[in-house]
Amino acid sequence: MNFRGQQAANRRKTIGLLVGMGVLVWLVALAALTYFGQSTTAIVPIAVGIALVSVWGSYYGSDKLVLTMTGAKLIQESDNPKLFGLIQEITIASGLPMPKVAIVIDSAPNAFATGRNQDHALIAFTTGILDAMDRDQLQGVIAHELAHVANRDTLVSAVAATTAGAIAILSDMLMRMMWFGGGRDRDRSGGNPILLVFSLLILILAPIAAVLLKSAISRKRESLADATAVAFTRNPAGLRSALEVLERDSTVVRQKSNSIAHIWIESPLDAKAVSKMFATHPPIAERIAVLKAMESLN
């Protein structure tokens, strides 16, 4: 499949997954109403509200927040003219404004992009990646990061985090109500027992399902960024060989926090992930294979 096909497919799948998230929230609300009765009606907006407030702040200030969380330092053009030249190339290819550029002092090769929109975008590189990669490889990595900016992935992951957060808060609140026997209308003559068991099951499983959906969205956005990167450079070989460098390298970025693992080009956590289903990135070998297929089209 060429990059246009890849982009369309990944966009479609993201929308499908976000709809899945919406359906999940609706199911949890329905289960709560079935199990506890009308007294829980107010809980859904409260949970969504809490999640929204907690995620929105970090979304809005993502460029500054991530700087402190990763220890990245902003640099100017005179600090690294070659890197700035490479980034300017991709801004011309993509029509994006010039992002802020930062360096993380870490020998593990990695890079990330963040910021709430194009005008507040920030891309950062570890010193390791700048040392390990040649011009074409670095160009591919920059294109991948700017593709995240062009595809508004900070927003997409904020939406996913909000919904997953709301579901977690919701099911947590409802579970507590259950233990303390609070909400349940004892007077109501039970209702359908099968429906009750079913509702309980939904409340227990929903948070796990939400995390799975969130990871799946993150993986689709990574594949989309790879395809968009090729749309910018028209050179799948550059990004492919960059990913091969990352694949060979076994060092991992020393993170201060696991909560931003998903923003790096190569996930610092996925090696430890219990299963592929919880991974924030598609397996690197799979990404290389997709890019190789694009190369053979040229």
Add this chain to the structure above:
Amino acid sequence: MEIIIVLGVIALVVLFFVAQYNRLIRLNISVDEAWAQIEVQLKRRADLIPNLVESVKGYAAHEQSTFDAVVTARAKATTASTVADTAAADGMLTQALRGLLAVAEAYPDLKASANFISLQEELATTENKVAFSRQFYNDNVRELNTAVKTVPTNFFAGFAKVTEREFYEVEDPQDRKAPSVKF
């Protein structure tokens, strides 16, 4: 009641017209902006050439024909104005610069000089910027031309005075030439 429905329909039709018209104008402006970007990058490259030629001359003074080719191509590139002329001159200059760098290959002292290395990096990034600005321009032209030719925007093209635009096609002899085999 009927009046409201009629007015509503008229409002929707007007909104639709405005949207089509604006889309065409926006696409046309994007092409202009993309064109301006090509000119900026070509100018950057033209400005870089004197330094580069000087730096090579210092080590390889007798390669006069190569320098002449670059200087002529640069002069043509800086005076061209239409899309086709600019593209042709751009192709020639790219070719001439390739020749200059090939000459430099034969002088190890030159290749090792710090000044030349930084010029070479600057030329590499500038060549890429020129190529990407061409690609961006052509993508914008493609989108505009599709809009001018397809329903419903094609009905508004005449009214908005937006017409198809010319692609920026660089004649690069190296792309067409079959690889020569020597024994």
